[in-house]
Amino acid sequence: xxEWNYYGDRMAWPMRVKIYWDPEHDVPLLMPSQGSSSSTxxxxxxxxxxxxxxxxxxxxxxLREALSYEFGSNEIYTRLFxxxxxxxxKVPHWDLMWEIISSGNVLGQLYYDPFxxxxxxxxxxxxxxxxxxxxxxxxxxxxxxxxxxxxxxSCYSGNLRxxxxxxxxxxxRGIAENIDGKLVxxxxxxxFIEPMETSRRSSSLHDVLKLNExxxxxxxSRAKAFIYSMHSKTGKEVIVSYSGGKDSLVSLHLAMSTIGxxxxxxxxxxxxxxxxxxxxxxxxxxxxxxxxxASAGNRFWNDVELFGPPGRDYRxxxxxxKLIPLAKVSRQEWPNGALNIVGQRAFxxxxxxxxxxxxxxxxxxxxxxxxxxxxxxQLHVWLYIHKHKLPYNKLYDKGFERLxxxxxxxSTLAEFKEVETVCPELWSKWISVLEVWKDKLSQPxxxxxxxxxxWLTPAFAKRRLELKISSYSSNWKKEYVSRLIEGAMRLxxxxxxxxxxxxxxxFNEELLNDECLLTFASNVKMLKANTYRDVEGLIIETDxxxxxISGRTIKALFREHNGVEDLVDVLKNIxxxxxxxxxxxxxxxxxxxxxxxxxxGPLPRVPCSSCRICIENCPISEMLVxxxxxxLILDDVxxxxxxxxxxxxDLLKSFRTMGYIP
Numbered sequence: 238x239x240e241w242n243y244y245g246d247r248m249a250w251p252m253r254v255k256i257y258w259d260p261e262h263d264v265p266l267l268m269p270s271q272g273s274s275s276s277t278x279x280x281x282x283x284x285x286x287x288x289x290x291x292x293x294x295x296x297x298x299x300l301r302e303a304l305s306y307e308f309g310s311n312e313i314y315t316r317l318f319x320x321x322x323x324x325x326x327k328v329p330h331w332d333l334m335w336e337i338i339s340s341g342n343v344l345g346q347l348y349y350d351p352f353x354x355x356x357x358x359x360x361x362x363x364x365x366x367x368x369x370x371x372x373x374x375x376x377x378x379x380x381x382x383x384x385x386x387x388x389x390x391s392c393y394s395g396n397l398r399x400x401x402x403x404x405x406x407x408x409x410r411g412i413a414e415n416i417d418g419k420l421v422x423x424x425x426x427x428x429f430i431e432p433m434e435t436s437r438r439s440s441s442l443h444d445v446l447k448l449n450e451x452x453x454x455x456x457x458s459r460a461k462a463f464i465y466s467m468h469s470k471t472g473k474e475v476i477v478s479y480s481g482g483k484d485s486l487v488s489l490h491l492a493m494s495t496i497g498x499x500x501x502x503x504x505x506x507x508x509x510x511x512x513x514x515x516x517x518x519x520x521x522x523x524x525x526x527x528x529x530x531a532s533a534g535n536r537f538w539n540d541v542e543l544f545g546p547p548g549r550d551y552r553x554x555x556x557x558x559k560l561i562p563l564a565k566v567s568r569q570e571w572p573n574g575a576l577n578i579v580g581q582r583a584f585x586x587x588x589x590x591x592x593x594x595x596x597x598x599x600x601x602x603x604x605x606x607x608x609x610x611x612x613x614x615q616l617h618v619w620l621y622i623h624k625h626k627l628p629y630n631k632l633y634d635k636g637f638e639r640l641x642x643x644x645x646x647x648s649t650l651a652e653f654k655e656v657e658t659v660c661p662e663l664w665s666k667w668i669s670v671l672e673v674w675k676d677k678l679s680q681p682x683x684x685x686x687x688x689x690x691x692w693l694t695p696a697f698a699k700r701r702l703e704l705k706i707s708s709y710s711s712n713w714k715k716e717y718v719s720r721l722i723e724g725a726m727r728l729x730x731x732x733x734x735x736x737x738x739x740x741x742x743x744f745n746e747e748l749l750n751d752e753c754l755l756t757f758a759s760n761v762k763m764l765k766a767n768t769y770r771d772v773e774g775l776i777i778e779t780d781x782x783x784x785x786i787s788g789r790t791i792k793a794l795f796r797e798h799n800g801v802e803d804l805v806d807v808l809k810n811i812x813x814x815x816x817x818x819x820x821x822x823x824x825x826x827x828x829x830x831x832x833x834x835x836x837x838g839p840l841p842r843v844p845c846s847s848c849r850i851c852i853e854n855c856p857i858s859e860m861l862v863x864x865x866x867x868x869l870i871l872d873d874v875x876x877x878x879x880x881x882x883x884x885x886x887d888l889l890k891s892f893r894t895m896g897y898i899p
Contacts, residue, residue, distance in 0.1 A: 251590050252583055254287035254614040255280055256324070258341035260435040264322050264445045265289075265338075267452035267617060282343065282430055284328040284336060288584035290615035291442070292323035295636040300337065300347055303358040307399045313373050317344060317364075320439040324616070327638075331701055333651040340435045342367070349651035351687070352705075356651075362426040365401045365409035376401040377413060383422055389413050390420040399423075446624055453624055456617055460609040461495040464578065467595070467607050468496055473576040475499040476529070476604075478563075479520065481513035481630050482640040484580030484610060486520065487618050490627055491609050492578045493524060501526040502567070502577070506558040507533045508642035510660055516630040523628055529570055531562040538670075540818050543725040544861055546674055549646050551693035553860035558642070560600035561822045561856070567604055568825055574603045581608040584615075599885050600822075600854060602892045635659055643667075646691035653688065677723035678716055681709055693864060694874050713874055717865045726816040726861070730869050740804070742791045742870055749775070749786060753814045756837040760810040763847040764803065779803050786811075799881040801871070808866055809858040814838035816857055823851035828896075848891050853883060 257266040257278040269278045283289060292300070300323075301314045318339050325335040325347070334348035337358075344364030350357050360368065368374045375395050379402050383389060389402065393415055400420065402411040411425040446453075468475060477489045479501045492499055503517050521528040540557055541547075547554040567575070583590040594611045597604070610618065622629050632640055636655045639648075643656045644667045657664040671685045683706045684690055692699040695713050703709055721729030722745055732743040749757055754775075761768055767778045774787030782803035785792040793804040817838035824832050824839070831842045832851055839851060852858050863877040870876075 250286040250584075250587065252612075253285045254283075254289070254584060254616075256283065256287060256289055256614070256616060257281065258433070258435070259448060260341060260433065262444055262448055263340055263435050263438050263440045264448055265324055265616060267449050267620070268455070279341065279433060281324075281338060281341065283326045283338070286584045286590070287326060288582075288614050289324040289326040289336075289338060290638070291445075291619050292325055293634060293636075295634065296323070296325060296347075299356040299636075300358065303347055303356045306355065307358050308374060308397055313368060316371060316373065317367065321437075322440040322442065322445055331698065333649040340437045341433045342435075343430070349649070349654075351650040351654075354654070359424060360399065360401065360412055362409050362428060363430050363432050365412070365426075367432055369401055369403070369409065374399070374401055376403050376409075377420060378403055378405065379410065380405050383411070383425065385411075385422050385425055387422050388419050389422050393418055393420045442623060446620060449620055453617075453620055456613065457491065457621065460491050460613075463594070463607070463609050464492055464495045467605075468576060471576050471605060473574055473605065474571060475576045475578065476502045476571070477578045478502050478504070478580070478606075479517060480504075480580070480641065481509070481516045481520075482580065483615075483618050483622060483629055483633065484582055486580070486627055486629055487613075487621050488578050488580040488608070488610055489520070489524075490621075490625060493526075499526065499578075500529055500570075502529045502531065502563070504531040504559055504563050505533065506554075506642050507535060507537055508554075508558065508644060510632060510640070510643050510656070510663070512630055512632045512635075512659075513640055516628070519628050529566060531566040533558040533562050536818075536820075541670060543816055543818060544856075545720045545724055546671065546690045547646050548693040549691055550696060551860060551864050552646070553856055554642065554645075556600065556822075556856040556859060557818065557820055560598065561820045561825075564601045564825050565821060567601055571603070574605065577601075577604040577606045579606050579608050581606075581611060582613055582618075583611050597889065599888050599892075602889055632659070648691075650688050674723075678719045681706060683709070714869060717869050720865060726812065728812070728815060730866065733870060733872065735872070738795050740793045740795075740801075740870070742793075744789045744791070747789055748791065748811055749814075753837040756814045756835060756840050757810055759841055760814060760839065760852075761807065762845055763841065763849060763852065764806050765847050766803070777803070777807055801879075802881050802883070804870070805862070805867055805882075806852065808870070809852055809855070809862045812862050812866065813852070813855055813857050816861070818857065820856060822854045822856065826850045826854050848894075849883065850888065850891055853888050 257269045257280050259266055259278050266278055300318060301311060304314045305311055321339045324338040326338065328334050328336050328346065330348055332349050332351060334346050336343045337345055337347050342363050343361060344367065345358055345360040347356060347358050369376060375397050377390060377400055379389060383402070395415065398415050400413050401409050402413050402422065404410050409426060412423050413420040414423040475492060475496050477485070477492050477499055479485045479489055489501070501521050537554060537558055544553045581589055581592065595605065595607050598606065630640060643660065643663060668685065671690055675684050687702050687705060689699055689702060695711055703711060718729045718731060729745055730742045731745050734741040758768060761777055764777065764779065769776050773785045777784040781797035782800035783794040784804055784807050795801060814837055817834065819834055821834065824834060827850065828848060829844060829846060831845055832839050841851065868874050868876045
């Protein structure tokens with residue numbers, strides 16, 4: 238079941254999962270009160286968005302070892318978790334943390350501690366009540382005011398790492414940790430949820446599938462009806478974007494069961510783990526699908542020299558390794574469009590939670606993408622997989638929760654540890670690249686060890702990690718300049734003079750040499766500007782801006798408030814001709830087919846309609862210039878969000894005008 242919550246512009250989940258629990262059979266339910274006439278189900282109280290998943294064997298091992306580490310024995314695990322159908326719900330944390338649900342109660346959090354390289358467990362209020370009731374932990378009584386990180390007891394002779402703090406009334410108030418013989422307040426409880434009473438009987442996957450039989454039929458039927466309806470409306474050939482992950486596997490099976498014949502589209506980014514490649518082959522052979530392959534080859538290892546390490550807020554890799562190869566192959570295979578079934582789910586990220594079930598991507602707009610499992614939780618997905626005995630990727634059995642590029646900056650340190658364990662040679666290759674960039678950017682070793690490279694901007698999560706490093710403070714301007722100068726482009730603004738209606742930017746070297754000047758002049762024609770030379774230098778002039786390029790300097794005179802966009806366009810074209818990575822995106826999407834790639838970058842020829850498609854679909858424009866150069870020029874790390882920037886909707890309108898999409 239899905240519950241929708243609208244919070245306006247607040248950074249909150251716009252929708253959440255509702256999972257229920259059958260207290261008699263002690264199993265989770267996708268819908269309330271199924272298969273049980275003698276008990277009434279209740280809804281689990283989970284942290285948003287509530288995207289809980291079944292525990293794997295690896296999860297049980299981690300949980301048992303963490304509980305043993307904290308409490309010195311396996312007794313808590315044996316009493317509360319063994320032979321139970323456990324759920325894990327990911328919650329906000331500076332690395333990776335799950336709420337652990339057993340017998341209908343959230344009993345605490347299992348989390349990864351990268352400083353100790355260990356999985357740890359912390360009881361919550363509900364779990365504390367249960368373990369105190371059964372005499373499984375030590376406790377210490379405290380009255381009056383207590384504060385987190387404060388010393389509760391300076392001398393503790395027990396051998397447990399974690400004890401429960403109780404008040405005079407005997408109710409839990411928080412958790413204290415044993416640190417070198419001192420009890421330090423680690424957590425004060427702010428939520429006081431009393432345990433729900435259940436049978437606490439042993440339960441298995443078989444029990445869960447049996448009691449969720451109708452719910453699975455209900456959600457499966459809705460998904461198939463959606464696929465059938467969209468296929469009937471569009472009349473387009475059906476393809477399934479298969480990644481080797483669980484969500485795309487379920488979407489593939491739903492589409493196959495509904496439509497029958499289809500093609501499997503796999504994008505090999507060059508950063509896939511071997512098990513993923515093997516799973517794609519297994520699935521395509523098992524079901525007899527025609528496999529269409531898009532491949533980025535070795536592009537990441539070449540382009541990282543230009544762009545620098547990718548980040549959660551700087552995903553140039555997605556453009557270069559995924560979207561452009563997909564655009565190239567899909568334009569060849571389905572020039573008139575196709576219905577693209579994608580295993581996207583709303584609960585994977587806030588961005589996807591706000592996405593519709595039907596959409597077009599500006600990098601592959603000829604494909605109409607749909608997600609039949611947009612509103613499914615991980616519990617839906619895994620129960621469907623087990624019900625139909627689908628050939629899922631075996632990396633899930635090795636401790637992976639999400640799959641994809643093995644060095645994805647969206648990953649946690651805990652996930653990187655799993656990659657290092659499974660494929661040490663691949664991880665070592667990436668570390669060697671980070672070592673080089675660490676030195677280029679004058680960063681400490683912790684920049685690698687704590688994964689600070691995973692952010693470009695001084696994001697909140699990055700700043701929180703930086704606090705763990707003594708005598709260290711980041712300087713985004715210095716880092717941005719170093720990224721540009723030390724990268725393959727070797728061009729960066731180093732000084733900016735800003736006036737009310739003008740701007741002068743000084744660079745570290747000459748902007749345009751004789752070799753790329755002709756290519757640049759051809760590209761700026763799309764700006765519908767008057768381009769000429771005079772004693773000042775090369776002039777690019779529009780109704781709202783006059784830009785002068787001379788040696789290492791760019792001068793801009795703004796006649797209108799949004800004239801800065803003309804300056805940005807000039808910068809984009811300078812960087813495009815100087816650092817073109819030959820991805821071919823501009824060639825793929827040029828409606829007149831007049832763009833060709835040269836040694837000095839993209840070269841448009843006459844006629845050019847100035848549609849801007851080539852500049853807007855260029856990864857250098859979209860990522861390097863917008864995310865690094867423009868913030869330096871405008872002295873604003875969030876400048877890429879400016880209101881005057883060319884809108885995605887306008888680009889899609891251009892695609893529609895050119896006949897690329899209906």
